[in-house]
Amino acid sequence: MTFNSISRFVFGFALLLAVAGCATMFSDHKQTLSVATDPSGARCTVMRNSGVVGRVDSTPGSFSISRGMHDIVASCDKNGYAPTKAYRETGFNKVSLWNLLNGFGFIIDFATGDLFEYDTTPIFVGMKAN
Secondary structure, eight states: OOHHHHHHHHHHHHHHHHHTSOHHHHSOSEEEEEEEEESSOOEEEEEETTEEEEEESSSSEEEEEEOOSSOEEEEEEETTEEEEEEEEOEEEOGGGGGGGGOTHHHHHHHHHTTTEEEOOSOEEEEOOBO
């Protein structure tokens, strides 16, 4: 191997480690989730850790949420129906597997919440009449 090919290899490997460090670089920090109810037309508030992170004024509808390690709960109400809740668990963001190339990325992803993601299928809330 010549010095030129060794330096290219070292540079390429260093670049790979630098850019493959974390999901923060390769995935959006926010996700769009939707809420659907039966019957439609309900008002829903989405909470995480006792804080409101989204609202849907009339279902079906969507909201934007930052990724995070904690589960969320959608609380929906509509006149003539009992208030109802539905839960959505957080899961592992597969893009974070790039961190196997650079372990420091796990720390960054954990701190920013990008190590986690929510399933993007609609959160369904079945409501019962009063």
